[in-house]
Amino acid sequence: GQSLEQPSEVTAVEGAIVQINCTYQTSGFYGLSWYQQHDGGAPTFLSYNALDGLEETGRFSSFLSRSDSYGYLLLQELQMKDSASYFCAVRTGSARQLTFGSGTQLTVLP
Amino acid sequence: DTAVSQTPKYLVTQMGNDKSIKCEQNLGHDTMYWYKQDSKKFLKIMFSYNNKELIINETVPNRFSPKSPDKAHLNLHINSLELGDSAVYFCASSQGSSGVYNEQFFGPGTRLTVL
Numbered sequence: 001g002q003s004l005e006q007p008s009e010v011t012a013v014e015g016a017i018v019q020i021n022c023t024y025q026t027s028g029f030y031g032l033s034w035y036q037q038h039d040g041g042a043p044t045f046l047s048y049n050a051l052d053g054l055e056e057t058g059r060f061s062s063f064l065s066r067s068d069s070y071g072y073l074l075l076q077e078l079q080m081k082d083s084a085s086y087f088c089a090v091r092t093g094s095a096r097q098l099t100f101g102s103g104t105q106l107t108v109l110p
Numbered sequence: 111d112t113a114v115s116q117t118p119k120y121l122v123t124q125m126g127n128d129k130s131i132k133c134e135q136n137l138g139h140d141t142m143y144w145y146k147q148d149s150k151k152f153l154k155i156m157f158s159y160n161n162k163e164l165i166i167n168e169t170v171p172n173r174f175s176p177k178s179p180d181k182a183h184l185n186l187h188i189n190s191l192e193l194g195d196s197a198v199y200f201c202a203s204s205q206g207s208s209g210v211y212n213e214q215f216f217g218p219g220t221r222l223t224v225l
Binding site: 031033037041042043044045048085087091093095096097098099100102103 | 143150151152153154155158160165166200212213214215216217218219
């Protein structure tokens with residue numbers, strides 16, 4: 001089966017940089033995705049890494065190391081609206097379905 | 111325009127009842143999913159359909175039965191509801207199950223409460 005580990009909570013102040021780590025154990029790995037979910041809302045896609053390295057999208061970047069079964073989401077210039085849960089998810093299996101981690105609750109303080 | 115919509119948004123019902131949740135996507139995607147998110151926010155896939163064909167069927171009680179009348183719709187019927195079924199159910203869609211990005215678009219969720 002698949003297992004993913006990410007911190008349950010992270011707290012940072014506005015303007016800061018925060019890194020949310022994700023380690024995984026899986027077979028048939030195709031890639032690592034990140035999703036954001038605000039309280040009461042739906043998960044929304046942030047990024048996807050299929051290959052090693054850093055992908056940058058605005059204030060958010062995502063990194064993957066397949067050899068280390070590790071990835072992270074980097075959020076820069078934090079804003080209050082970034083307070084949300086962040087999920088890493090691996091794509092595996094013949095249908096390449098997503099298996100989600102348990103989520104990291106990010107709280108951004110003023 | 112709403113990309114992935116679900117009805118109802120809230121569902122409160124008694125144990126033992128049967129209920130359905132409907133999902134529609136207007137993105138032209140060919141793959142749709144049902145996820146269950148529990149009170150600890152753990153998000154777990156239940157089913158996936160590709161072009162109306164079931165391709166993922168995780169360990170879910172037989173009381174849950176998905177139905178896809180066409181590739182834009184994926185409904186979830188639940189028989190004999192139990193207290194443990196209380197959760198938020200999300201529908202999602204993506205363009206293909208093996209696309210390069212496989213970004214999934216989620217509906218707003220249906221909060222099911224079983225009393």
